[in-house]
Amino acid sequence: MTYLRGFLPWIAYGAVAWASWQWAALLALVLGSVLLFMDRADGWSPSLRVLEYGSLVFFAGITVLAFFRPDSGLRVYDGALSSGWLALVTWGSMAVRRPFTLAIARRKAPPEVWRTRLFLRINYVLTAAWAASFTFAAAGQALVTAYGLGLTGMICIHVSTFVVPLRFTASYPERARARFLEKAGGHPYVQEARPA
Template sequence: MTFLRGFFPWIAYGAVAWASWQWAALLGLVIGCVVLYADRAEGLSPSFRVLEYGSLVFFAGITVLAFVRPDSGLRTYDGALSSGWLALVTWGSMAARRPFTLAIARRKAPPEVWRTRLFLRINYVLSAAWAASFTFAAAGQALVTGHGLGLTAMISIHLSAFVIPLRFTASYPERARARFLEKAGGHPYVQEAQPA
């Protein structure tokens, strides 16, 4: 559940958007604020809250648009827009050397491993998997909407965009550590990485 916490605003938005674009956007914004506040209250570093800040920017913009122009043609493409924005945020987090999964991984891993090469590499790979998934989802959702392929296709793409990388996230770190141990024959977090 910890991993999904940053996605709560998106899940709520997706669940309500079919009924009301405006209220779904506002709900996403409010939940995004609550999640960020809870993270700050727990003392989590704001510099690693890339997903949460990216979510706030998206939902603030969509909320304004949805209330000012409720008939906007962009509403039709809200699935592709949200996946595209998530792709942009996740790829951007990697470009900024702050893969968005670092914030989540730091909750589970002890501080002494946070700056190791293996820990950082695992998080770059995980973030890339999520970014690729969101990129493909955005393209797929735009095609489904543009060609009128229906709600079932849209829901399938949307669910796949979360389920596939979530399953990869659950299994990849252990496999990566096992491979590292096999190669190095030592502790999986021995090498310290360059400062991020």
């Protein structure tokens, strides 16, 4: 559930957009704002909330567009636009050395591992997996829409966009830790990395 929490605005938007583009965008914007406010109230640093701030920017823009231009031709591409924006945010989070998964992983990991090379490397790999998934989804959704390949294809792409990286996220950290311990001769010595 921890990984899905940051995507709740996107899930809400996807669930409601078929009925009302405008209200789906507004709902996602409000939900994203509430989640970010809750994180701030809990003391979580805003510097790692790249996904949350990126979501707010997207939904603010879509809300304005949807209410002022409800007949916009972009509406039919909202799935591809959503995935494309998520791809930009996730790739961008790596570019600014704040992989979006760090904020999520820090909720579960003890503070003493937050700056270790292994912890940072795992999060770069996980973020890259999510970014690749969103990139492929954006391309696939754009093609499905452009060629009118139907709702089934769109749903399959949308579901796999989250299922594949979620499964990878569930299994990769343990495999990476096991490989690290094997190379370290079974000693849990972890070298500290430079601050992210």
